[in-house]
Amino acid sequence: MPQAAMRAASLARFRLPSPRLLSRLAETTFWGFFALALALAIGSADWVITVAILGLIAVGCLLLIETKILAMIWLLGQPVLFVFPNNLAAGVPFFTVERGLFLLLLGLMVLHALTRSPLSRPLNRLEWVVLSFIGVLLASFLTTLPSKEMKIVRSDVALIFQCYLMPWLSILIARRIDWTELDVLRLLRLMTLTGVLLVAIGVLQYFLRIQWFTPKYFEVIHEGRTTGTFGNAAEYGSVLGGMAILTLAQFSIAQNSTLRLFLLGCFGAMLGGSLLALTRSPLVGVAVGLIVIFLGDRRIRPFFGLMAILGISLGAILVPLIMDTDALMARMEEMEPIYNRIALFATAGNMIIAYPIIGVGFGRYAFSDYKTDYLSGMGEIGAEWAASIGIPHLEFLHIAVLTGIVGILFYVLAIRACICTLWKIYRSPAASMFARTLAIYVLAVLVSLLVNGLFVDFMAYNYFAAMTYFMVGVASVVRPNHLKSGGDKAETPLRGVVRPS
Structure with a gap:
């Protein structure tokens, strides 16, 4: 009798629906909505709406297949191309091309989950920590709404979306895209070309005062310094520094001598371009990132001495010829910012x-x-x-002021999870040489970002953080290229890249 009572009680106990059941319910609701809309359109002989629904489904399927290309356009278009349509749409509240594409990528990520795509992998520890930090930020923001005017609320929404949601959630988006080593190599090559374009834009701004690429849809500070397509000189220099480090990653794995020479020239051009920003923090960030590379990549250590000698020699010759050295030294020695x-x-x-x-x-x-x-x-x-400065110019101190011990704790945990993820890949004997190399160089970019955070607040970084955390997501899921032959898997060598020994 007691056993029967216990069995009845256990059966009557309330049970929460499983995540799998919730996923199936959401999927059924999603497709049921489209099926019902299509049936109503056909039943009412409204062929325009019918074609529109079928077209929407077709575009959705196409985007699901080509999400990788869309993500690459989002990442590479922000620093060079999007400034033109954004300037044209300056009067539209909140809208920018990068925000629209990001929301589309976010929707596609949800759609992958609803359609049970192979890429809809479950959340791992890194992603849960990131979502927890985002949750703390959103909760802190929501508590301030009753005391704010709508104009301030719109400004805060743009800030939290652009500078925190986009960078951190880009980890989740990147992890749900199938990145092969060849895909990542192509992405890195395109990023190098983007960096070269940014250098050219900086040269036009600094020497010829051509402002074609200057954003008009937000305030650009640091007059007299090169800002490129960004709102301030610090981000321009930092983005070039991060892209220079990723260019150095390609130099490390490249085998072709001509390609290595080209990459080395691009690396030097980006470092030179960062000097045009006349800002110290990007240079310090790159220096610390290069220390991480020196400690982590033995293959490139012999080149560090050569690069240092060439850099100092060329810098001593070219900088006085093409730059106002008095202004540069005055900026570097300026004590008021300190x-x-x-x-x-x-x-x-x-x-x-x-x-x-x-x-x-x-x-x-x-x-x-x-x-x-x-x-x-x-x-x-x-x-x-x-008295006259509106931010503390130290990212982690600023987050602690805004969100207290709770916020800074989750922030540190999210950063630590990123570092641990990259370090684990770098140390894993099962990972390919390409994956380990990518991990240590992305870690160097992340360290460069964090060092910059000791001098600036990330509300001044609309792109560098997004680029860095997206690459963290890419590095965490990159897989080797394989050719199937009789059931065996053999690694496909990348053209112009050193093969693992």
Whole structure:
């Protein structure tokens, strides 16, 4: 009798639906909606709507197949091509080409899951941590809505979408695309060409004052410095530095001498282009990234000495000839930004002490709105150095001010998960040489981004963070190319690339 009662109680116990069941229900609802709409259109003899629905389904299937190409257009078009349509659509609220394509990619990722595509892999630990951090940011933002005007809310939505949702969620998108080593190599080659175009744009801006590529749909700061297609000089220099590191990755694995010479020239041009930004943080970020490469890639160590000698020699000859060295040295020796940062760090520390757990709430102007009561200096540097600056110029300190200990904890966990993912691939004996090389160079780009975060806030980075985290996702799922022959799998060598020994 007791056993029968226990069995009845266990059967009556409420059970949550399984994720598999929820997925099937969502899939059934999705296709049922299209089937019902198509049936109603055919039944009412509305052939225009019928063709539109069939066309929508066909376009959706095509995009599901070619998601990789769409993602590459999204990644490579932002720094060079999208500025023109974005300038034309400057009057349309919120819309930019990169945001529209990102939402499309996000929708395709959901569609992959609903159609049970082979690419709809379950979320791993990295993705759960990323989603947790995004959840904390969104929760912090939502708590501030009652006290904000709609104009400020729109600005905050654009900030959180462009500078945090797009970069971090790009990891999830990249991980649901089938990346072979050949695909990634093509992506890296196109990224190198994009970097060369950015250098050319910078040269036109710096020497000829041609502003064809200057964005008109947001405010561009740092007048007198090269900003390229970005809103500030720091991001221009940092993006070139990141692309230079990924170009060096191709140099490391290339076998053809002519190709290696070309890649080395592109690498030097990008480093030279970053000098046109007249900003220190990108150079420091690249330097630390190169240290990571020196420690992680033994094959390229002999070239470091040669590259250093050539770089110093060419720099000593060319820089005085083509640049205003007085302006460059004055910018590099300028102390006011350092005084600003010291006072801002002290002010931010006071704000964290006052709002330690959940911070003041996420927002573009939250720091400047709250800082007045907490202005402080350090030593001989007075609080007045922080009075006119609206952000602390240190990304991690800023996140701690906005979201408190909870937010910065999840932020650090998300960054740590990215580093651990790349490090695990680099150390894995089962990974191919290409995958290990890609992992260590993407790690160098990530470290360069984090070093930049010690000097700037990522609300000033609309692209560099997205590029970096997208490449983290790519590096985490890249697979070798295979040719099937009688059931055996043999690795397809990449043209012009060193084969594993």
